[in-house]
Amino acid sequence: MEYRHKTSPSPRKFKVVASARKVLFTIFWDMEGVVHKEFLEQGQTVNSERYISTLRALKLRLRRVRRDKDSILQHDNARPHTSRQTQDALRQLELTTLPHFVYRPDLAPSDYYLFPNSRST
Structure with missing residues (x-):
């Protein structure tokens, strides 16, 4: 609601524009550079099954x-990463994991290495 006088013109309504197509990009890297990368297909979501598929592809690439x-893999505590199925797959693939602490912006290496032009000066 907004306060208007009876003779005030009606507020303008802006057209809602559909956003550009969103894409999820998964990337694994180490000190030597990018090891594996994948794009998620349109309409797909990341679940345990999809994440395990990505881990298998990563293992082959490694x-x-x-x-x-x-x-050594470090991933966050998202549900697909912490599910029992994923944990079993990590053991089967013999991928060692490091714990990921609670989100802290100062510990996000991708901000500095993957997108160097976005660094603040």
Whole structure:
């Protein structure tokens, strides 16, 4: 509601424009660069099954590009990452994980390494 005088013109209504297509981009990287990346198909959501599929693809990629190195994965505490199915898959794939602390903007490395032009000066 808004306060208007009887002779006031009616408020203008702006047209709602559909936003641009949103895309979810999943990326894994290490000190040497990007290891694996995927785009989520339109209309898909990330659930345990989808995340496990991504982890399997990551493991195959790691075997090809980082043969002689140990792999340690750090992911947040989103439901697909912490589900029992995902935890079982991580053990089966022999991917070691590091705990992820409560969200802290100062611990988001992607802000600094993946998008260097967005750094504040």
